[in-house]
Amino acid sequence: MTEKLSDAALDTIFRAARTYNGYTDEPVSEAELRAIWDLMKWGPTSANQLPARLIWCVSDAAKQKLAACASAQNAPKILAAPVTVIIGMDTNFHEHLPEFFPHNQTAKSWFEGDTELREVSAMRNSTLQGAYFIIAARALGLDTGPMSGFDNGLVDAAFFAEMPAVRSNFISTLGHGDPSTIFERSPRPAFEKFNRIA
Incomplete structure (x- = not known):
């Protein structure tokens, strides 16, 4: 049986955590x-399946390229954030199942x-992984700003042109x-309000 997290940990990940529209000047390291x-x-x-493919836009050039694909409201957030992450999805994820799901070698089929x-x-499943990204970032003392408000086709052409099976799902500062x-x-x-126990 796994022990319950403390209230402080639950606050960090869920109750007190917020979606941020801007950040301090403190950098985020590759580590x-x-x-x-x-x-x-x-x-x-x-x-x-692990279909998520992430592009971590850290350089000014990468952020400029991504901001050009975003709405007028979101572009400044991308440019100002230390990092913006593109959560993409690989529709050919099944090619990796022999490695990632080895106890069932028929899974690829x-x-x-x-x-x-x-x-x-x-x-x-890439959306699930995007949620795990948010939880992991919060657990490590960082904040996120997940968003839509961008042109998926432009993002795919700009960042996934060499990976035609990969398409963007959502982005997050x-x-x-x-x-x-x-x-x-x-x-x-x-x-x-929204739950029923059957």
């Missing part, structure tokens, strides 16, 4: 990016010839959040 990956990669995905199934699976850039916390529903 921290690697530490995020080394946590998020352990999050469960269906048949250990489940997806061969079924593009629609691979796309649905890649979207679902990353850094040490500036509290002055957050809004008042929006409400969350009580259990009874």
